[in-house]
Every structure is written in C-alpha cells, then in structure tokens.
Amino acid sequence: MSPNDLPVQSCPDLKSKKAIVTGGAVGIGYAIARALAAQEVTVTIADLNEDAAIKAAESLPGSHHAVAVDVRERGSVDRAFTDAVEKIGGLDILIANAGVSTMRPAVDLTDEDWDFNMDVNARGVFMCNQWAARRFLEQGHGVITNTASLAAKVGAPFLAHYSASKFAVVGWTQGLARELAPKGIRVNAVCPGLVKTSMQDREIQWEATLRGMTPEEVFQDYISQTPLGRIETPEDVAGVVVFLCSDAARFMTGQALNVTGGIYTT
Numbered sequence: 001m002s003p004n005d006l007p008v009q010s011c012p013d014l015k016s017k018k019a020i021v022t023g024g025a026v027g028i029g030y031a032i033a034r035a036l037a038a039q040e041v042t043v044t045i046a047d048l049n050e051d052a053a054i055k056a057a058e059s060l061p062g063s064h065h066a067v068a069v070d071v072r073e074r075g076s077v078d079r080a081f082t083d084a085v086e087k088i089g090g091l092d093i094l095i096a097n098a099g100v101s102t103m104r105p106a107v108d109l110t111d112e113d114w115d116f117n118m119d120v121n122a123r124g125v126f127m128c129n130q131w132a133a134r135r136f137l138e139q140g141h142g143v144i145t146n147t148a149s150l151a152a153k154v155g156a157p158f159l160a161h162y163s164a165s166k167f168a169v170v171g172w173t174q175g176l177a178r179e180l181a182p183k184g185i186r187v188n189a190v191c192p193g194l195v196k197t198s199m200q201d202r203e204i205q206w207e208a209t210l211r212g213m214t215p216e217e218v219f220q221d222y223i224s225q226t227p228l229g230r231i232e233t234p235e236d237v238a239g240v241v242v243f244l245c246s247d248a249a250r251f252m253t254g255q256a257l258n259v260t261g262g263i264y265t266t
C-alpha cells in the first residue's frame with residue numbers, strides 16, 4: 001500500500017452518519033472527508049474556498065455537499081452549519097480542521113501574524129465546536145475531532161504564534177471533553193507532524209529562506225526528523241481521525257493523539 005492510499009479500515013457504526021469537515025477542500029481535511037465517505041458517512045465540506053469545496057465534494061464517492069464558511073466569523077459558521085445540516089439531514093460528527101500558518105522569527109512577528117493564526121486556529125475551533133456542541137447536547141449524541149498539531153505539544157521555531165494557537169486547541173479540547181463527557185459526547189484532537197500539503201509547501205519556502213537552506217534541504221530535514229523515515233501524508237492522519245470518530249474509540253475523550261511518524265512529543 002502506498003502512503004497516499006487511505007488505510008483499509010471498516011467502521012460499520014459510522015455508516016449513514018452525517019459529518020461536517022471544515023477546511024475539507026484540500027490537504028488533511030480532504031483526506032479526512034474521503035476517509036469518512038469511504039465509511040459511507042455523508043459529508044459536508046465547509047471551506048473558505050467555496051469552489052474548491054464544491055469540487056472536493058463532487059469528487060467523493062456517494063452524494064455529498066459543500067458550503068462556504070469563514071470559521072473566524074460566528075455569523076458565517078451559523079449560516080454554513082445550519083445550511084449543511086439541512087442539506088445532509090442531521091449532524092453526528094464535526095471535524096474542526098481548518099487552519100493556517102505563517103512563519104517568522106518571534107521577535108519579528110506582527111500583530112497580523114498573531115491575530116490571523118489565533119483567529120482561524122483557536123477562535124475557529126471554538127466557534128465550530130460550540131455550534132456543534134449545542135446541537136449534540138440537544139440531540140444527546142455526537143463526536144468532535146479537532147486538528148491540532150505536533151506544534152500543540154512542543155513549541156516550534158518561527159511558529160511560536162502558531163504553536164500558541166494549537167496549544168489553545170488542545171486546552172479547549174480537554175476542557176470541552178470533560179464538560180460533555182457526562183452526556184456521552186466525545187471530543188478529541190489529532191496532532192499531525194510534518195504533512196505533505198499546500199501548507200507544508202508554503203512553510204518549506206519560508207523555512208528555506210529563514211534557515212538559509214534550499215527547499216529540498218528543508219524537505220529532506222523533515223524526513224530525517226521522522227523516525228518512520230518518510231514524509232507524512234494526509235491519509236496517515238485521516239485513518240486515525242476515522243478511528244477517533246468511531247465506536248472503536250468509544251472510551252476515549254479529551255485526548256490529543258500524536259500522528260507524527262514517531263517524532264517525539266509528550
């Protein structure tokens with residue numbers, strides 16, 4: 001099996017469930033949407049890039065949907081998620097995955113860097129989780145999986161602001177999980193490592209400039225940091241997210257699972 005293939009897994013309990021995947025038009029979110037669709041989950045891809053979201057939803061096997069959303073804006077989340085639930089006929093699973101990064105030495109960070117990363121990564125997860133949590137409390141069931149990061153466990157150079165936003169995701173996940181646990185609603189996070197996506201492509205260019213290396217040297221450095229010896233793929237992450245959403249993880253909540261190819265983190 002190639003690292004770009006979805007792992008073979010069967011979670012019959014997920015069949016006919018309804019999910020929203022934010023940031024699902026490309027990258028890790030798209031792989032998660034594909035992996036859920038493979039379990040016969042009906043998916044709404046909710047993304048800032050509406051055209052890409054529509055294209056992504058159309059490419060999934062089965063009948064799926066797309067909505068435009070800016071996870072930073074409460075009104076946008078309200079409208080998009082209400083529309084999504086109408087289109088797919090309910091909601092059982094939220095994947096709060098939309099995220100952004102910028103790279104700069106901490107001493108040169110601008111207010112815009114800080115706000116952009118915090119607004120999408122931390123506030124966005126808060127807004128989307130809160131919308132879903134209210135609905136899940138009303139209906140008495142539901143599961144949430146947030147995309148945090150390796151940078152949510154160890155601060156990363158040139159990404160101090162991004163790390164801060166992802167530490168926030170893990171703290172929020174733990175607190176929300178403990179509040180919702182008595183109601184049987186599970187909330188977990190996944191912490192990917194160095195994943196080949198458009199975000200990584202941008203980061204490699206920035207890091208090459210910041211570290212005085214070529215982009216290829218940065219890429220090879222990512223691989224050499226990874227004990228399993230190759231670059232991580234979105235599909236590596238998607239299989240773990242499906243697991244977390246399924247009954248196989250029914251006694252797990254408030255966890256932030258590392259999916260890093262063995263890069264050491266707490």
Ligand SMILES: NC(=O)c1ccc[n+]([C@@H]2O[C@H](COP(=O)([O-])OP(=O)(O)OC[C@H]3O[C@@H](n4cnc5c(N)ncnc54)[C@H](O)[C@@H]3O)[C@@H](O)[C@H]2O)c1
Pocket residue numbers: 022023024025026027028029046047048049069070071072097098099100120124147148149150151191192193194195196197198199200
């Ligand atoms: N790529 C990595 O190495 C890596 C590692 C750890 C964690 N992550 C996290 O995984 C998630 C997905 O990252 P990726 O690498 O697939 O990124 P990506 O840039 O390839 O895709 C991100 C998606 O999120 C969407 N998005 C951005 N801002 C949005 C907003 N305000 N509202 C709605 N959608 C928005 C984009 O349009 C895009 O479709 C992010 O939360 C990221 O922080 C990525």
